[in-house]
Amino acid sequence: MKLSKPSNKSKKQKQCPPVNICMVKQPSFSRTKKKNKKIFFKQNQIPTKRKTFRKKYNKSKLVNIIKIIFIIVLFCGLLFLLIKVVSSIREENQREYQKENVIGLDNIPVYPDSSFMFSNELNDPYVSNFLSSGNSAYKILDDKNIDDVYAFYAEELPKIGWTYIQTVPTGSEEMKNGMYWENGSKGLRIYSKYKDIWYETISIEDAQNGLKSRIEEEIARDLLLNDKDTQDLLPDFPWILEIPKDYLITYHSTDLEKYRSVEFKKLGTNTTLSLVPIGKYSGEALDVFLQQYITEQTTEGQSCVIKSTVLAPTQYSAGLRANLSCPTAIHISQVLINPNDGIVYIIDTTNDNEEFFNFVLENLKPQNTLKY
Numbered sequence: 001m002k003l004s005k006p007s008n009k010s011k012k013q014k015q016c017p018p019v020n021i022c023m024v025k026q027p028s029f030s031r032t033k034k035k036n037k038k039i040f041f042k043q044n045q046i047p048t049k050r051k052t053f054r055k056k057y058n059k060s061k062l063v064n065i066i067k068i069i070f071i072i073v074l075f076c077g078l079l080f081l082l083i084k085v086v087s088s089i090r091e092e093n094q095r096e097y098q099k100e101n102v103i104g105l106d107n108i109p110v111y112p113d114s115s116f117m118f119s120n121e122l123n124d125p126y127v128s129n130f131l132s133s134g135n136s137a138y139k140i141l142d143d144k145n146i147d148d149v150y151a152f153y154a155e156e157l158p159k160i161g162w163t164y165i166q167t168v169p170t171g172s173e174e175m176k177n178g179m180y181w182e183n184g185s186k187g188l189r190i191y192s193k194y195k196d197i198w199y200e201t202i203s204i205e206d207a208q209n210g211l212k213s214r215i216e217e218e219i220a221r222d223l224l225l226n227d228k229d230t231q232d233l234l235p236d237f238p239w240i241l242e243i244p245k246d247y248l249i250t251y252h253s254t255d256l257e258k259y260r261s262v263e264f265k266k267l268g269t270n271t272t273l274s275l276v277p278i279g280k281y282s283g284e285a286l287d288v289f290l291q292q293y294i295t296e297q298t299t300e301g302q303s304c305v306i307k308s309t310v311l312a313p314t315q316y317s318a319g320l321r322a323n324l325s326c327p328t329a330i331h332i333s334q335v336l337i338n339p340n341d342g343i344v345y346i347i348d349t350t351n352d353n354e355e356f357f358n359f360v361l362e363n364l365k366p367q368n369t370l371k372y
Contacts, residue, residue, distance in 0.1 A: 104131030109156050114138040130311035134201025146192040150179050168210045175210025182207050238338050240365045273349040281342045286320035286335040293346045338366050
């Protein structure tokens with residue numbers, strides 16, 4: 001018995017999968033795909049946000065770094081520019097100092113940062129006389145001293161023809177302190193009293209011996225006046241002075257409040273020396289007080305006339321020395337200021353008493369107000 005072959009239709013039916021199998025696979029594939037889509041979307045979404053935040057953070061940090069670098073560069077540039085400006089100003093000032101000469105003297109450069117002591121009194125006769133006699137004076141800064149001045153001139157003066165002679169220290173008993181120079185037929189002394197520079201034109205001989213002749217004159221005068229017993233002024237008097245006992249001391253009241261004048265008269269003579277308070281100093285020219293003194297002392301037909309004046313500062317104040325022509329004699333006078341109370345005084349005597357006048361002027365000191 002022969003078996004019958006299956007028909008082509010049957011074969012086809014057998015080869016195709018059942019419908020229900022195809023339907024089962026389709027939903028399974030579809031769910032898996034949806035699930036994968038959700039997973040893929042979530043995984044991509046989180047890294048994208050993190051990358052954006054990191055980019056923003058890195059950009060902000062970079063901007064801040066650039067700003068800091070710019071500020072540092074700008075500050076360094078301004079600092080460098082400031083240093084250059086200050087240096088150029090200093091160089092310019094140094095060049096100007098080298099070109100400027102001391103007022104009243106030729107061929108002497110001004111010490112840097114010093115100022116002429118009498119710049120507001122150039123038109124006064126006594127300042128003109130002081131300058132015309134070959135003298136000048138300058139103030140220096142508080143952080144400078146005479147050694148700095150000496151160092152400056154030791155470098156500058158030889159460049160313009162000055163020859164160094166010697167430097168006499170303060171306190172020398174044989175010579176006047178100062179730095180001595182010569183140039184041609186004239187000598188120069190540069191010295192200091194207190195935070196200042198004094199210039200004095202002298203002879204070459206005086207420069208070489210350090211004004212030894214002046215010291216000898218002072219020693220002879222001191223020996224003459226100090227070899228005797230002395231007496232002091234009253235303890236409440238504004239000045240301190242030891243006077244030989246052969247002088248009579250007399251005090252007089254004045255119209256100037258509580259201030260008194262004092263008169264010294266050598267026993268056995270008619271020669272006197274007066275120390276008279278005139279007024280309160282408030283910046284006036286000193287010759288104003290000298291003229292006031294002459295007016296107060298003038299009697300009928302006894303008027304004095306100022307013949308000459310010269311600036312003569314003391315170690316504690318400004319001063320003015322004058323020669324007065326009076327009907328009975330020629331007088332020498334000194335205007336000085338008491339630094340404790342600002343009262344202006346006049347020392348006055350006849351010119352034949354000049355030795356005692358110089359003694360009083362050199363030894364008179366303002367009273368120490370801390371004692372009272």
